[in-house]
Amino acid sequence: MDDELFDKIRNGSEEDAREAYKNMRKNSLKHAVIAIITRNLSHGLGRHLTKTPKKEV
Amino acid sequence: MKDDQEIHKIAHRQIAGKYYGNHKDALTLLRNFPFYFSTELNLDQRQIALFNINLDGRGCLGKVAQAGAVVEKEFPEAKIQFGEVLEDFFCNILLDMLKKNPDQSDSFFEELLMYEEPHSVLLFNGRQFEPLSIPFQQDISHPKIKAFPFWEAVTASRMISEAWLEENPYRKIEILVEAGKICPEMVAIKENLSSYFILIDRERYAIDLAEETLAIRPNARTMYFLYLLTKDRKYIKMIEEKYSPKIAYLLRKEVIENG
Numbered sequence: 561m562d563d564e565l566f567d568k569i570r571n572g573s574e575e576d577a578r579e580a581y582k583n584m585r586k587n588s589l590k591h592a593v594i595a596i597i598t599r600n601l602s603h604g605l606g607r608h609l610t611k612t613p614k615k616e617v
Numbered sequence: 618m619k620d621d622q623e624i625h626k627i628a629h630r631q632i633a634g635k636y637y638g639n640h641k642d643a644l645t646l647l648r649n650f651p652f653y654f655s656t657e658l659n660l661d662q663r664q665i666a667l668f669n670i671n672l673d674g675r676g677c678l679g680k681v682a683q684a685g686a687v688v689e690k691e692f693p694e695a696k697i698q699f700g701e702v703l704e705d706f707f708c709n710i711l712l713d714m715l716k717k718n719p720d721q722s723d724s725f726f727e728e729l730l731m732y733e734e735p736h737s738v739l740l741f742n743g744r745q746f747e748p749l750s751i752p753f754q755q756d757i758s759h760p761k762i763k764a765f766p767f768w769e770a771v772t773a774s775r776m777i778s779e780a781w782l783e784e785n786p787y788r789k790i791e792i793l794v795e796a797g798k799i800c801p802e803m804v805a806i807k808e809n810l811s812s813y814f815i816l817i818d819r820e821r822y823a824i825d826l827a828e829e830t831l832a833i834r835p836n837a838r839t840m841y842f843l844y845l846l847t848k849d850r851k852y853i854k855m856i857e858e859k860y861s862p863k864i865a866y867l868l869r870k871e872v873i874e875n876g
Contacts, residue, residue, distance in 0.1 A: 592876030594812035600665040606728035
């Protein structure tokens with residue numbers, strides 16, 4: 561989708577290019593918002609806990 | 618998409634040739650299994666997705682899949698299940714530390730966010746095995762987990778990564794809908810699915826699903842996601858009350874940097 565928008569920015573009329581730029585910004589923001597919670601199963605052990613004294617569970 | 622039989626084969630291929638000695642019980646065996654551990658924060662999600670697809674032991678899913686495979690191989694009588702962590706032991710320690718001292722560094726909050734990410738453990742005979750208990754040097758029991766049939770849940774969790782790597786938004790959703798049929802109650806599937814609804818301009822679905830997951834696995838990322846979608850300050854208030862305003866600041870920074 562971004563390729564099409566890039567093409568419009570480069571080769572389209574001034575109005576098309578402006579509109580395409582706006583859409584590209586919107587898409588980019590959309591992806592940034594979804595990146596907040598699209599997470600794979602992950603999670604290791606960080607440095608703050610490796611420094612913590614161990615307690616019994 | 619691969620079915621759970623194929624996933625089972627991938628996991629068994631991953632443990633083939635690994636040396637872990639002879640042990641009288643599953644727990645001792647797992648404590649001696651050559652897992653890979655890293656203390657790197659904010660691992661790249663693409664890298665994690667690729668680890669998960671291959672059930673590579675450098676990722677959490679790979680560790681659990683390999684742990685399940687080795688227990689299944691050496692102790693076939695043991696009942697293995699997959700535990701989705703709904704309340705994280707490590708996260709609770711940091712929350713306690715935060716209560717005692719609210720003035721913490723950015724890296725502290727980044728670590729807290731990491732412990733809130735989707736995570737899983739192996740359950741055998743009803744007992745939790747958290748691979749991170751090895752570098753942490755004590756047995757760990759997460760306060761709240763949801764148990765699933767093992768290979769089905771490994772398959773469904775792997776599909777989260779498959780959807781992550783897929784570029785077509787409709788296909789992403791299709792993959793997660795399929796994953797949801799395998800493990801209908803897995804929260805991580807719903808969290809990811811809710812975000813992909815944004816890609817096809819179905820904000821209402823995204824909000825409803827994120828709200829549903831927030832009630833089961835409350836975490837700062839979902840709160841902030843809901844704030845971004847609804848502009849309702851109640852989610853920011855939730856973040857400030859449970860954690861610190863700094864978490865909202867870090868998540869805002871993440872959106873700006875990625876946007």
